[in-house]
Amino acid sequence: MLLWGYKELQTQLIQPQAILVLGGSTERLEREKFTATFAKQHPNIPIWISGGSPAVPTKKVFAKKGVDLKRLHLDYDAQDTVTNFTTIVDELEARKIKKVYLITSDFHMRRATVIGEIVLGSRGIDFKPVPVPSAEKSPEPIGKSFRDGVRSILWLTTGYTGAKGEQPKE
Template sequence: MSKLPLRKTSSVVTLSGVIAFSWLFTGGLPSFSNLTHRVEQEPQAILVLGGSPSREKFAARFALNHPNLPIFVSSGSPEEYAKYVFDQAGVPRNRIHLDYRAVDTVTNFTTMVDALRDRNVTDVYLITSDFHMPRAEVIGNIVLGSRGIKIHPISIPSSREDEAPVKSLRDGFRSVVWLFTGSPLNGSTHNR
């Protein structure tokens, strides 16, 4: 009995799905920079994922304990409110970098990764809500890890239930597609 060869597109989709699935259950594949022994480093930046004003409020307080780190907020609260939150906490505006290109969690990372890499960031504090952190870690390890950037998760407590694992699987797959194509496929704007 002869086997039918997989179509090229099916092969890429299948391979991407296998990689994303294994990423979820093995803690991720190492990035090339992590293949050699690496000394644990302190983060050189703070990355805040938008989706809730509580994230900027927490990040502003957190930033006071890390006064030399730049703060990147990806598609957070409207600009005037975000600036107000950081002003109220006493965080200088020159530390804050607001970016509104992302439309979902995957693009939170894909739109920020090059800005972080261009600043020679190798380690970043990742701030998001506790229910959102598992998915953010999957995506962050794929996208940021592809540029040799390690994440240090800082979860904000919330009263929301954890997200369904299928969201992590879906967005892990989209992140792997981004690695190969530069585009994460279309995501939902309600994907935060």
């Protein structure tokens, strides 16, 4: 019990060292616009965007807000929410990042949290959820969170995510 309390306290005291954005709608750039504003309040940490809008419009959003583009790390390897995490977690770990701000739409946060707890947690990376307000009135169906939680555990145990078209690892 004492160790659990220590871990909780330590997690609360560690400030996020990066921003991780799960890319969203490619037409409206809502998550990217929100993140550009958020990044101005956290000027000294790098920003990873997994999936989402193409590089040129994304960079324009950040440049317009005055965010140094050297902070941006754009990753387009992900096919879905599970692979948003699995394609980037090794790089975060290699950079010794222990805590991130996790940015995604409010309706998507429950599923992202389930996956993040499993995938990021497997590398000792904690996160602080930062939901982007949306017009959606309710979260995604809980079945999606369950399904992607199972896929995340599959990735932990086998290295596969079950993503469409995924190739065997050599």
